[in-house]
Amino acid sequence: MSASGVEQSAHHGASPVQPAGGPRLKPADSGATREPLGTRILRALLTQRVVLLAVLIVVVVAVLMIMDANDYLTAPYDPDYMASSLINAVPLAILGLAELVVILSGRGGIDLSVGAIVSLAGMVFGFAYGEWNWPFWLALVVTVVVGGVLGAVNGFLVSYIGFPALITTLATYYAYKSLAVVINNQEPISTEPIQNLFSITRSVELPVIGHDIPNFPLGIFTFLLPTVVVIWLLLARTTYGRRLFAIGTNDVAAQWSGIAVRDTRFKAYTISGLLSGLVAVVTVAQFASARPDAGVTGNGMALPAITIAVLGGVAITGGIGRVSGVVLATLLIVWLNAGILLAFEGNEGSQFQLLALGAVLVFAALLNGLTNRRYGGTR
Amino acid sequence: MTTTTPPRPVPAGEPARAVRTRNRVLPSPVTGQELVLLAVIAAMWVALYFTTPAFLKPGSLQPLLVSMAPIALIGIGMTVVIITGGIDVSVGGAVMVCSVLTAKTLVSSGVSLLPAVLLSVAVGGVLGLVNGVLIAYGRVHAIIITFGTANLFQFLGLQIFGSSTVNGIPSTFDVFGRGVAGRSFGIPHAFLITIVLAAVAWWYLRHTAGGRHFFAIGGDAQAARLAGVRVQRRILLAYVLTGLLVGLGSCFVIAQGTSTLDQSVGTGYELQVIAAVVIGGTSIMGGRGSVLGTVLGALLVQTVSSGVTQLGWNSNLRDLFVGVFIIIAVGADLLRQRSRRAAA
Numbered sequence: 126m127s128a129s130g131v132e133q134s135a136h137h138g139a140s141p142v143q144p145a146g147g148p149r150l151k152p153a154d155s156g157a158t159r160e161p162l163g164t165r166i167l168r169a170l171l172t173q174r175v176v177l178l179a180v181l182i183v184v185v186v187a188v189l190m191i192m193d194a195n196d197y198l199t200a201p202y203d204p205d206y207m208a209s210s211l212i213n214a215v216p217l218a219i220l221g222l223a224e225l226v227v228i229l230s231g232r233g234g235i236d237l238s239v240g241a242i243v244s245l246a247g248m249v250f251g252f253a254y255g256e257w258n259w260p261f262w263l264a265l266v267v268t269v270v271v272g273g274v275l276g277a278v279n280g281f282l283v284s285y286i287g288f289p290a291l292i293t294t295l296a297t298y299y300a301y302k303s304l305a306v307v308i309n310n311q312e313p314i315s316t317e318p319i320q321n322l323f324s325i326t327r328s329v330e331l332p333v334i335g336h337d338i339p340n341f342p343l344g345i346f347t348f349l350l351p352t353v354v355v356i357w358l359l360l361a362r363t364t365y366g367r368r369l370f371a372i373g374t375n376d377v378a379a380q381w382s383g384i385a386v387r388d389t390r391f392k393a394y395t396i397s398g399l400l401s402g403l404v405a406v407v408t409v410a411q412f413a414s415a416r417p418d419a420g421v422t423g424n425g426m427a428l429p430a431i432t433i434a435v436l437g438g439v440a441i442t443g444g445i446g447r448v449s450g451v452v453l454a455t456l457l458i459v460w461l462n463a464g465i466l467l468a469f470e471g472n473e474g475s476q477f478q479l480l481a482l483g484a485v486l487v488f489a490a491l492l493n494g495l496t497n498r499r500y501g502g503t504r
Numbered sequence: 505m506t507t508t509t510p511p512r513p514v515p516a517g518e519p520a521r522a523v524r525t526r527n528r529v530l531p532s533p534v535t536g537q538e539l540v541l542l543a544v545i546a547a548m549w550v551a552l553y554f555t556t557p558a559f560l561k562p563g564s565l566q567p568l569l570v571s572m573a574p575i576a577l578i579g580i581g582m583t584v585v586i587i588t589g590g591i592d593v594s595v596g597g598a599v600m601v602c603s604v605l606t607a608k609t610l611v612s613s614g615v616s617l618l619p620a621v622l623l624s625v626a627v628g629g630v631l632g633l634v635n636g637v638l639i640a641y642g643r644v645h646a647i648i649i650t651f652g653t654a655n656l657f658q659f660l661g662l663q664i665f666g667s668s669t670v671n672g673i674p675s676t677f678d679v680f681g682r683g684v685a686g687r688s689f690g691i692p693h694a695f696l697i698t699i700v701l702a703a704v705a706w707w708y709l710r711h712t713a714g715g716r717h718f719f720a721i722g723g724d725a726q727a728a729r730l731a732g733v734r735v736q737r738r739i740l741l742a743y744v745l746t747g748l749l750v751g752l753g754s755c756f757v758i759a760q761g762t763s764t765l766d767q768s769v770g771t772g773y774e775l776q777v778i779a780a781v782v783i784g785g786t787s788i789m790g791g792r793g794s795v796l797g798t799v800l801g802a803l804l805v806q807t808v809s810s811g812v813t814q815l816g817w818n819s820n821l822r823d824l825f826v827g828v829f830i831i832i833a834v835g836a837d838l839l840r841q842r843s844r845r846a847a848a
Contacts, residue, residue, distance in 0.1 A: 233789075235647070237775075282831070289788045291591070291647075292834050295775060300827030306820040432651060441645045476662045483655025490644040490652060498643070 171496045174438030178453035185457060189464035198467040208339035210463035212326050212411070215344045216243075216404045218455040220430035221437065222356045223400040225451050227290070228434055229360075230393035231373035231443025237294040238279060239401045240427045241301035243420030246272040246405035248305050251314030251415025258318065269402035275301060276398015277391070284390035298427070306417045315414035323413040348407050352400065357448040359396075369393060373444030432482060433458060436489045458482065533710070534796065537785030537837060541800040548807050556814045566692055568810045570682050570760060573694035574599075574753035576802035578773070579780045580698075580705050581632075581746030583798045586781055587709075588742050589722040589790025590639060590646035595750050595777055597657025598631045599770035602754035604661050607670045607765045610677075610758075617676050625751035631657060632747015636740035654774070662767060670765040673758065680759035694756045698799070701749075705795045718742065722790030779826055780805055783833040804829065 160168075169176045186207070193202040200206070220239050227236045249271045254264035275297070282293045325347065328340035360366035368389045371379040380386050404426075409415045420426045435441065436458070437450030461481055466474040552559040559565075578595055585592050606624040609615060615623075631653075638649045678685040680694040687693060709715035717738050720728040729735045757769065782788060783804055784797025808825045812818075 286835070287838060288831075288834055292782050292788050292830060295778060295782070296827040296830035296834075298775070298827070299779070299823040299830070303820050303823035303827070307818050307824070310818075311820065428651060428654070432655075435648050435651075441648055476659055479655045479662070480659040483652045483659065486652035486655070487638065487649060490648045491638070491642045494643045 171492065174450050175447065175453060177492075178437070178450065178457055182453065182457050182460065185461050185464065189460075189467075192464075192468065198464070199470065200467050202464055202467055205339045206463065206467075207460055208341050209328055210459055211345055212342040213462070214455050214459045215342070215349045215407050216411075216426065217429060217433060217459065218349055218452060219352050219400050219404050219407070220426055221433035221451040221455055222352065222448065223397040224427075224430045224434040225437070225439050225446050225448065226356070226360075226369070226393050226400075227397045228431075228439050228441060229369050229373045229443060229446050230390045231376055232290070232390070234283075234290050234373070234390070234393065234443055235294065235431065235441075236276075236279065236394065236397045237291065237427045238275070238298040238301055239397060239404075239430055240420030240425035241298045241305065242272050242275045242398055242401035243405045243408055243426055244305035244417060245275065245301045245308070246402040247409050247415050247419050248308050248314070248417055250406055250409050251309075251319060254322075255314045255316040255319040255415060265406055268406055269399055272402020272405060273395050273399040276401065277395045279398065280391035280394030283394060284387045298421075302418075302421050305421075309417060311417060313414045313416045319409060319415060320413045322410040325407070325410040344407060344410070348403060352403065353448060353452060356400075360448060365389070365392070370444055375444075429458075429482065432486050436486060438493075440493075458485070461485075535785055535794055536840060537833070538794065538797045538800055540836065541784065541797065541804060541833075545800065545804055545807055548804075548811060552807075552811050552814065559811075559814060562690055564810070564814070566687060566690070567682050568806050569695040570680075570686065570692045570756075571809075572802045572806035573680075573692070573698045574756040574760075575773075575776055575780050575805070576799045577698045577701065577753045577756065578746065578749050578777050579784075579798040579802055580702055580795050581742070581749040582777050582781050583784070583786050583793050583795050584705070584709070584718055584742045585646070585746055586778075586786050586788060587718045587722045587790060587793045588739055589725065590739065590742065591778070591788070592635060592650050592743060592746050593647060593774045593778075594631075594635060594650040594654040594657055595746065596770045596773040596775075597654045597661060598628060598747060598750045599754050599757060599773050600661035600767075601631060601657050601664065602628045602751050603757050603765060603769050604664050604670060606754060607673050607758055608664065610674050611670060611672055614674060615676075617679065620676055621752065621755050624754050625748050628747040628749070628751025628754065629744055630747070632744040632750065633740075635747070636743030639743060640736040640739040661770070665767055668767055671763065673761075673763045673765060675763075677755055677759035680756045682760065686759070694759065697752075702795050702799050709795065714738075719791055722792070724791075776805065779830055783829055785833065785837055787837070801833075 170180065171177070189198070189202045192198055220243075223239055224236060227234045246268050250264055250268040253259045253267050254261060259267070279290075279294055279297055282288045282297075283290045325344055327343055329343050329346075330340050331338065360369065368379070368384050371382070371384055372386045372389050376386050376390075379389075401420075405419075408419045412419065433454045434446070434451055437446070437452075437454035439446030439450065458481075462478045465477050465481055468474065469477055549560060578599075582592060582595065602624045605627055606620055609623060610620055635646075635650055635653055638644065638653070639646045642649065675685075680686055680692075680697075682692075688696075709718065717728065717733045720731065720733055721735055721738055725735055758765065761769075780801035781793070781798045782801070784794065784799070784801035786793025786797060805826055808829065809819075809822045812822045812825065
């Protein structure tokens with residue numbers, strides 16, 4: 126799409142669909158040439174996003190712990206604090222995975238509407254659980270399904286009609302955002318059952334080993350971990366996952382090999398909607414209220430989610446990306462943000478979080494460009 | 505599968521091969537999309553006139569033109585950026601930086617009109633330069649870089665804000681505002697400036713080699729490079745241009761408000777501008793687009809917004825209509841492209 130749009134062929138070993146004869150061959154024959162250890166470490170850092178993210182997490186946590194030890198922080202940055210801050214990772218990581226699936230599907234795939242879906246589906250949950258007193262599981266299922274339907278609208282327009290994804294999801298962002306506000310006359314729903322839902326976000330002690338490690342937020346186990354496992358299984362262990370990588374890498378070739386390209390891409394947007402519906406429930410619980418602007422205030426939720434996906438090594442051109450990258454990128458941002466909050470007094474911290482997010486994203490993007498030129502070979 | 509064949513023939517903007525064929529290569533001065541937009545806007549104005557007689561009066565149209573001006577103005581730059589195949593989602597943050605810096609300067613030193621405008625434009629240009637350098641020479645996809653710089657600009661803007669609002673902004677910018685000082689012969693200055701700049705941009709993009717290079721890059725950057733276009737420099741220029749226009753647009757934004765500026769300034773601007781550009785018929789895939797369409801797109805969005813308010817509907821319905829209009833505009837464009845391809 127841009128001047129550098131030719132970079133698509135520049136895989137950096139992050140894709141599970143490794144074409145034979147791809148750049149991966151290099152390390153395999155290193156037994157013969159025997160590169161120095163430093164070169165190999167540098168290559169791993171630059172070409173394997175997961176390695177880079179792991180190193181960055183260690184660095185960030187170490188720096189913050191040292192700052193803590195020297196009394197630069199307003200409160201202790203310890204494992205307990207890190208564990209409790211993970212509650213912020215739940216919506217971020219799930220939406221990051223939603224963007225992963227959509228961006229993987231290729232042809233400029235992106236979903237700007239996730240935040241608006243969170244708002245609208247959240248209001249539906251608010252009605253179902255808070256006003257009509259449906260049982261929790263039913264309200265949850267209905268909310269997720271509503272999210273899926275809203276995502277399916279995106280998918281239909283993008284893959285069957287052929288709209289550009291950026292525009293489609295921009296349009297539905299506006300439409301869903303507006304509906305979410307209008308549906309209950311701009312009023313949030315915060316009845317008794319909704320307020321009690323806040324207990325989802327409490328921290329729990331794990332059985333058996335829980336005594337020795339910090340307490341983790343319940344949402345991690347009830348929402349985040351199952352989603353991560355399901356998406357990982359979907360991408361790495363099912364035919365659908367393979368097809369998704371195929372259409373993202375080259376959808377013309379995929380079409381000729383008999384893959385239902387439109388159907389596969391349609392499902393990607395539907396999955397993104399389903400995940401947004403799930404986040405809607407989490408968000409309602411976190412705020413203890415179904416707010417009509419939950420997913421779109423300020424920068425909204427789509428921007429951070431896309432940032433997480435890109436930081437996690439997902440190629441915006443499609444076909445390259447891993448679940449582990451997205452999860453590690455979330456951890457990095459969440460722990461960095463948690464540390465920044467302690468490093469500044471009052472409102473300053475949230476502003477410096479913007480700086481950190483932007484700087485990390487630009488850094489990661491430039492690194493991608495460098496990696497492509499240095500190791501991928503496209504000029 | 506017709507939708508997924510990537511190499512699209514460049515319909516317009518290819519450098520003319522010979523002077524003789526020049527007229528054939530030039531796209532028609534007004535596109536079908538623009539005519540349709542004109543018709544839709546006219547229909548809406550007439551409909552609004554019959555439902556709320558207060559519409560079509562100067563007192564109602566003038567504010568409408570003033571409010572659409574910054575969107576259309578920044579839209580000119582965004583159109584060029586999108587024609588090259590890029591996008592700039594950092595304009596919201598850039599508007600915040602420019603307007604808060606200019607407003608603070610106005611409050612603290614009381615500079616006169618011209619230096620204040622120049623300051624804002626210069627700051628905008630620098631922000632655009634940052635985007636342009638990173639995108640053109642870092643060779644990273646524009647949406648990623650501008651998502652990043654959007655955060656950085658917001659940080660910068662909030663830092664300059666210091667407190668939650670800037671109060672007591674002097675009336676230096678009233679020449680761009682809604683008041684009597686803001687118009688000559690009944691036409692708001694902000695709108696006039698926008699129209700003049702849009703006309704210049706239209707001429708530049710259509711009738712100069714440099715302008716058409718933008719289309720060439722959007723059509724196929726590699727081919728453009730081989731044909732001798734300095735691709736990176738052109739891309740850099742597109743983002744700097746957007747930055748400069750953001751600077752000027754920020755002056756309009758300050759002028760529209762009261763004497764205070766709060767931290768929400770610029771929020772969501774990028775999406776409004778992109779919506780106007782897309783409704784105007786510019787292809788998000790690059791290589792095709794028009795500045796006139798963008799101005800009409802901004803006018804349409806503002807008409808919807810103003811209409812919803814004047815009909816006494818829930819003002820949040822505006823966004824729903826904007827969304828629907830984007831879908832219709834892009835859908836119509838897709839249909840036309842398809843029938844053109846079938847005819848060819």
